[in-house]
């Protein structure tokens with residue numbers, strides 16, 4: 001019997017194939033009391049589990065492709081080292097001997113002890129390692145439990161090759177590995193449109209659906225699944241009619257892509273002659289190929305968080321330099337806006353950089369707050385960006401700005417770094433453009449002040465919507481409230497664009513809204529002419545631009561700010577979007 005589920009389509013495309021169910025939520029076990037005689041066997045069982053966990057990690061490490069980012073293997077190395085630590089290799093054995101408990105309870109007790117110590121630590125480097133400790137403990141625990149249940153242990157990750165991964169949640173590192181392993185698509189039980197994993201899936205072109213609660217309860221590895229990243233539908237055990245319908249949709253999508261490719265060499269100019277700049281958002285090397293394919297005019301947002309993820313130390317200046325130099329070369333003179341590390345909240349670094357455990361991470365020490373709290377995080381990054389600026393059109397962008405004091409701190413820090421480079425006789429562009437992201441309502445409301453002090457602004461709608469509407473961007477329970485058309489959001493966008501005009505500085509948009517063809521004409525009407533988006537969206541956005549009449553759009557877009565119901569908004573949006581001169585596929 002076929003089963004249908006619905007979630008949020010987070011990365012477009014439709015796929016059909018076999019499921020790989022990833023089970024790594026916290027394992028369950030029951031407490032046991034041991035007799036003195038049973039203890040030596042239990043110790044042996046624990047040691048065997050450690051060895052087995054090691055073999056599993058080594059197998060994953062050996063299957064990492066050569067061209068995978070270095071941080072993926074660093075992540076596994078860290079876990080292997082943790083297995084050797086006496087906290088895990090000896091601690092649980094001492095406990096089980098002392099308490100005469102089963103190995104599972106002893107290990108769980110050890111987890112609690114370690115957690116207590118970590119929670120009391122102020123140092124963000126150390127506090128953040130608890131995620132990894134948990135990962136390793138879960139691995140050992142799974143082996144112990146599987147061993148008791150005589151079941152086979154969780155298959156190593158490369159078993160997901162050519163399949164559709166179904167998981168509770170996935171980390172950005174998982175997503176990269178999946179792309180390398182040729183995974184067909186993925187579905188997660190948590191998350192939404194704006195989680196970092198979803199953004200990454202879009203740039204890697206993996207069809208994905210998020211927020212399908214309890215899906216794993218109904219599935220086992222090997223089941224047939226359809227994942228529709230366009231509509232958010234997931235169908236298990238589809239019948240032949242459903243399969244035929246999906247194949248038809250896949251053919252239509254292919255045809256649509258073929259049509260869009262015809263626009264590759266068409267300039268992005270509105271019917272009234274307004275020239276629009278279409279830039280790409282990138283974060284990993286893989287994105288450079290896409291930029292070339294869709295002929296983006298440059299990079300409007302280079303998210304650099306990946307350089308910081310799953311590693312013990314921040315990247316040094318030379319590592320930053322090598323990476324940025326490579327990207328700048330690939331862009332061949334086109335502009336490159338590098339955003340300084342924006343870690344925290346949904347962009348956890350894994351093992352290297354994170355604020356102390358916060359109750360509300362999105363409101364906590366994240367983005368520029370984290371970087372200014374520990375400037376060693378971005379000083380080498382700024383130095384590297386400056387070095388690259390000597391020979392390339394590079395801009396610096398600071399994330400999550402809330403007040404002008406932060407702007408001053410950032411510019412002073414940059415000045416210090418420039419002075420150091422001068423002392424080292426290293427060349428750079430002294431007039432490098434410095435911009436800020438407008439993604440906190442305070443910055444949009446005070447946009448005139450920010451515009452007066454910065455060379456450019458870029459609107460980050462992912463966070464701007466989150467903070468304006470008070471909805472956690474990765475919480476699927478409040479996802480229904482995520483509304484880019486909310487008059488408050490549109491008002492803040494307009495205010496920012498207008499402030500840029502008054503100060504005569506460029507204003508771009510680099511949040512996901514800029515890459516959504518449904519909103520392109522509305523944004524043109526609000527005065528936006530610089531859009532930065534996942535490379536995969538560029539051609540569709542270009543199609544929406546061609547044939548647009550900005551004068552008419554201006555009137556309609558302003559009317560949008562006054563709509564009081566969703567129905568009225570939708571009717572107006574349809575009207576805004578229908579006057580196309582280029583046929584829609």
Ligand code: PEP
Pocket residue numbers: 301303342439459460461462463464510511512
């Ligand atoms: C945004 O908030 O819109 C943005 C572009 O930044 P990120 O999604 O990386 O937080």
Ligand code: MG
Pocket residue numbers: 399439460462463
């Ligand atoms: Mg943001």
